[in-house]
Amino acid sequence: MVRKAKAALCREHNKPVVIEEIALDAPKRGEVTVKLGACGVCHSDLSAITGTIALPLPLVLGHEGAGVVEQVGEGVTELAPGDHVIFSFIYMCGKCRFCVAGRPVLCLEQGKALTTPLEGTPRVRDASGAPLGIFSGCGSMAEYATVSAENLIKIDPKIPLDCAALVGCGVTTGVGAVFNTAKVEPGSSVAVFGCGGVGLSAIQGAVIAGARRIIAIDTLAPKLDMAKKFGATDTILFKEDPVKELKKLTGGGPDYAFECVGSGELAATAYRAIRRGGLAVVVGVAKPSDSTSVRTMTLPFEEKTLTGSYFGSCVPRVDFPRMLSLYMAGRLKLEELITRRYSIAEAPQAFADLQAGKNARGVIVF
Ligand SMILES: NC(=O)c1ccc[n+]([C@@H]2O[C@H](COP(=O)([O-])OP(=O)(O)OC[C@H]3O[C@@H](n4cnc5c(N)ncnc54)[C@H](O)[C@@H]3O)[C@@H](O)[C@H]2O)c1
Ligand SMILES: [Zn+2]
Ligand SMILES: [Zn+2]
Secondary structure (H helix, E strand, O other): OOEEEEEEEEOOOOOOOEEEEEEEOOOOOOEEEEEEEEEEOOHHHHHHHHOOOOOOOOEEOOOEEEEEEEEEOOOOOOOOOOOEEEEOOOOOOOOOHHHHOOOHHHOOOHHHHOOOOOOOOOOEEOOOOOEEEEHHHOOOOEOEEEEEHHHEEEEOOOOOHHHHHHHOOHHHHHHHHHHHHOOOOOOOEEEEEOOOHHHHHHHHHHHHOOOOEEEEEEOOHHHHHHHHHOOOOEEEEOOOOOHHHHHHHHOOOOOEEEEOOOOHHHHHHHHHHOOOOOEEEEOOOOOOOOOOOOOOOHHHHHOOEEEEOOHHHOOHHHHHHHHHHHHHOOOOOOHHHEEEEEOHHHHHHHHHHHHOOOOOEEEEEO
């Protein structure tokens, strides 16, 4: 059965998203059709629009989604209609050396399913019958999505779907960078560059990890007020190079710094800021042409580390339930991250607000 659904599409780089009616095929073997409840508006969707994340167009946007299983394809045994699920934007083959080693974000099969289910052919078409890609194998900024079962994680139906959706990217990315990638230790000092959905989640992760000092840095003052609500102990309005102030505040530099913006220059700033033996983690996704540089000598003499974190180095089947149990215990704020809810028709406004830095997170609700 072919399903009709309203969806937010990128047809042309740097043009507002368009809302169109799409037609979705029923799930094939190993696939599932989900009726979306909510989809967060992540900067990575915006990066697909600007071309920073270079995916072929036209593209159904959305990867931070949660919904209810509508139909399962042949061979799907772990999910059934009515199950509540969060989308995971990484495909996990479960067999390659990285999957087996517990690092599915590095799965070797991932590049094969960037704009389709793993089988490799599109399940979505526009009104003229032309095929459409789906962002990171999800395409969850639509009333329905047909995806590989491996891109879905079953959750407790008690969790509101708009809060659950955020776990599908921003929250797990930010908290996971702190927990999994950096393994932040209690009593440490942490700097977070960029206070969007990802950076604010890193701040929350640092609070849960027991960091003593959490310094939020952003170019927008209202973002710093938000950062304080999520647990930042200090804030710096980014006007000029903040390294001196960071060193002063922490007596030599933070133990950890998280770049949650997507700029090589800022990655270098985060690296310069950290103390001897410190760790700088690049979470933001910069454009392909961007690069960064460090003073080589500091690597041996100061034993500093610069690393990256993809999807919070998470294992979705382990980390999504972990995030949700922290939420249920009142330790991880999800509801508070949602600044504004939009209908699918308002998706262009949601992206304009993201670009203007108005929201902690904007969420499309269906
Ligand atoms: N590594 C991953 O797996 C992963 C996952 C999701 C998102 N991302 C990336 O993380 C980044 C952040 O995503 P988001 O959804 O939170 O974005 P966002 O747009 O909501 O937030 C970005 C924040 O950075 C601030 N900012 C801009 N320039 C700055 C500067 N020079 N110094 C300090 N702050 C600055 C903005 O004011 C804004 O508050 C994006 O690059 C996104 O693509 C990475
Ligand atoms: Zn794999
Ligand atoms: Zn995202």
